[in-house]
Amino acid sequence: MLDIFSKADRFPLESGCDDVNRWRKGRPAMSESTQHDEAKGPIVEVENLKTNDSEKFHMPWSATVAEVWAKAYDVFGEARGEGDQFQCADGTNLAPYLGRTLEQLRQERVCSARKFQIRGPTGGAVLAAGGRP
Secondary structure (H helix, E strand, O other): OOOOOOHHHHOHHHOOHHHHHHHHOOOOOHHHHHHHHHHHOOEEEEEEOOOOEEEEEEOOOOOEHHHHHHHHHHHHOOOOOOOOEEEEOOOOEOHHHOOOEHHHHHHHOOOOOOEEEEEOOOOOOOOOOOOOO
8 A cells, every 4th residue: 555644744743853844735724723712712611500501602811701701691592680699610600700891801711611600599400390409
């Protein structure tokens, strides 16, 4: 069988820097391929623990945590309830971070996966009428 690929094509990181650069030649730089996504901002994921719904949407890096929370209510089509909390998927309460931007959260390594939760006063899904815990 004819081997048409050089070692640098198959294993670019095992070869010298020149081989790696030759392997990458013609491929767009990372910044070029992600410019469109960067312009729209990162994708955030918000899970509503009261309804067990989850949505993903773009937000600009300059958006504050409070703006992400407000947008989540718009996306879910509901209003903020008394006692609702906004937190990271790992349970970190975001009340102290509401004025910070997504960019600042990224720099501070808070909710770096940009996965958030809306937790109601009971902390879980609302039971259907007549249901038992």
